[in-house]
Amino acid sequence: MMRGTPLSRRGALKLFSAAAAGAALTSCGLSSGSSVPLRVSPGSIQPVPELEGVPLTVGSKDFTEQIVLAYIAEFALSAAGADVRDLSNITGSASARNALKSEQIDVVWEYTGSSWISYNGKTDPIPDALAQYEAVRELDLEKNGITWFALSLNSDNTYALALNRENADRLGVNTLSDLKRLGQEKPEELTFCLESEFVSRNDGMPGVAETYGFQVDPGRVETLNTGTIYTATSTGRACNFGEVFTTDGRIRALDLKVLEDDKKFFPRYNLGVTVRTETMERYPQLEGVFKPISDRLNNEHLLALNAGVDVDGRDPADVARDWMVEQGFVTAPEV
Template identity: 65%
Template structure:
């Protein structure tokens, strides 16, 4: 399942299926952190020493990397950490956190606002969206957000290859109507099936930016196919995910969402309220890491796995060490 469909299709998983998944994945145990780390700028926190935290994640590249970042941060702080990354399905991962099978998960503000809390209208301002999510998740679900990364926003976007960007002279979504009017033969779109019909997908983009592409110019493809089709010019405009490593590796140009249509998907660390009250120090452990994350960093991290085939745990630990958060035992 792709990152986008995993995150967006939560409503398709029934309560019964969630129960089967959580019971059948061994979610009550977890395994040891895959690689050792020692303190760096993240120092041992006395209140966390000896405390055990199980870290969960969803089952796509970025989420698995984020899960390991949280694990290494907690390990450096002196906590005992169990790894329960790569849980199949976003609903199952969220259910595991709420039920106490996991204790920490990196989450997206848009996922919580729309998918978990059932809101249909996103809040364009990232700070306001986070505060609304934080308040609602706490009141409705007992889920506490320890902080957020405003520099990271893993949302929808449209991209095109560099040649098309130069030839058409466009940099933002509001330029698309001009392309349709002046170069109708080049106004081709590649999107996923779900994106083609969702209100927060192509229909909403069309309404917000005032254009209507020729239906014959809109192709529905799988996620991976869209990136390559955009790069080779099969379609001019490809629907992408803003932190996907293939954007950088294929040298795609992402158009600015200048009317702020797409929901914000800023990354934050989540836990249960009772656990954060017991260990308020979790916020000081995670926030420096969140502050260092941005879309460019995430694209590089994701590309290390999706493009170059590296192991997510290695990628996450190397980044934590490069940033000075942790040190690697035996490495000088």
């Protein structure tokens, strides 16, 4: 899944040119990274002797959630004693994946659905989250030399359709199955704000409509970028229903109602940590560092983290460190 908007989900370009950053791009297109922006001290994450001084570069894709997660990973590894470099905000999911495979980065949080569908070309997602994870883990290990670990079953950043509270009450809809009834009774109310990709993807609008048995009139579809969709859906003027991502902080900020995917159509996009297999074989202690964090992360935490950046305008590193401190994983050194 290619997700996001500028730092509100698709961040600014973080490929450093000599003119912009004083450092030439490598032949593969990425710089060697920068230092971790904030200092942390150990909390529940204690120094790990096997990781002491080990150089590890953390990468991410170019949208808010990924950038915050990258900083969370960097603070965790720093507390464990590693020599951490930051190469977050890589433009494009495929570029971030290739950076991992080509050893430009060592650690990246990934989504099970992204690997299954976007990287490995599987057209039929697996509805059960754990089964999807196991299938992705096996495939990436055998085919790509990438190891998954620290699965978060409670964080699933998948697609959804949402509407504002006034329209939800007026139309009486709570689930995607309700759209079939609405289409039969008031077809003129089935108006949608969607991304261009979602309009045509099998795991997007065509599949939703087929699974839930309603018709989509192309004349009642507005094709917009992600950020505009949230605004348009909240006002309800351009459309009643908008495509959203389930951990986007703007859902809460705009008080949008997310329709339940009661037939479990949308693919699972659970979080896990990915590294090259040789890295995991050399440093199996990484799992012990990340598993408590993955166990703690859920959609509520991600909504709050994303809102801290996209709604409150805070720096992703500050939001990430504050959360790590609040959860007790690290401590903030006194100035």
